[in-house]
Amino acid sequence: MPTGVHLRDVRQQLFDAAERVLLRSGPNGLTSRAVTDEAGCSKGVLHRHFADFDAFLTELVLDRAARLGTRARALRERAGTGTVAGNLTEALTSLFGPVPVAIVPLVTFRDELRARLRQARPGGGIAILAEITSAVSAYLADERTRGRITDAADLDSLTLSLVGGTHLLYTDHAPDPPTTEAVAKLVTAALAVAAPQPPA
Known part of the structure; x- marks a missing residue:
């Protein structure tokens, strides 16, 4: 072989x-x-x-973060179709699967792992959350170009609200994931300030 x-x-x-x-x-x-x-x-x-166990863990996290790329691309491909809230709810439910949710505390609790991830990729201290954040941010930008997110929306703050809020939902409901309805409620609330207003 x-x-x-x-x-x-x-x-x-x-x-x-x-x-x-x-x-x-x-x-x-x-x-x-x-x-x-x-x-x-x-x-x-x-x-x-692997040089040592932290080197192994670094490669593990980067490998699992890279696997989220396929789901991230699927989200961007949905831009302009369905509803923004529906697309985000489905994507966040998929992106925050059992493995990504389990990896976040692993990275949080190991200082050396976090340091090596930052060396491996800029801003990659918590690579899983960085990958999800990048996917949601890119999708929101795509939807704004299509007029489905208002030009005045602060996409950085909106992304943080969606990703951070969903992560908290999954953390609070561990070991069982939150319901799709709970994620949809959070997404709908976060998007309320970003929806284009109908003409008067």
Whole structure:
């Protein structure tokens, strides 16, 4: 088997194992031993491919953040169709899945991981939230060019309200996600100030 394929396979097997441990045991349970036990390999396998455990975690977070890109593109493709509130509700419910929600506290609790993520990508201290924020901001900008968001809307503040509010909803409802109705209510309230006003 070619070395490059083999390496990618090992990395993904370790990432998938780490994801399962994180979902099952939380950030405190995510250790190198727990990951390699879950993957069914020795600790040496992990350390052959990563300088240390924080390097492994950095690559894990960046990999999972990159996977959100497909969902982010799907949101932008919906611009101009359906309703803005409906599109955002569906996208935020998808973007804040179990894995992204579990990764945020992992990054928050590990200073070295956060520092390495900032080195890896500007503004990437919490890469998952940065990816979601970028997706929502780009979508809102697209909708504003179509006249479905008022020109006067502060898109930065609106994005923070949507992403931060949704994250709090998911945190408050852990381990179960909030209902779609709860997310829709938050989205509708946040968008109220950004909706174009009908002519008098």
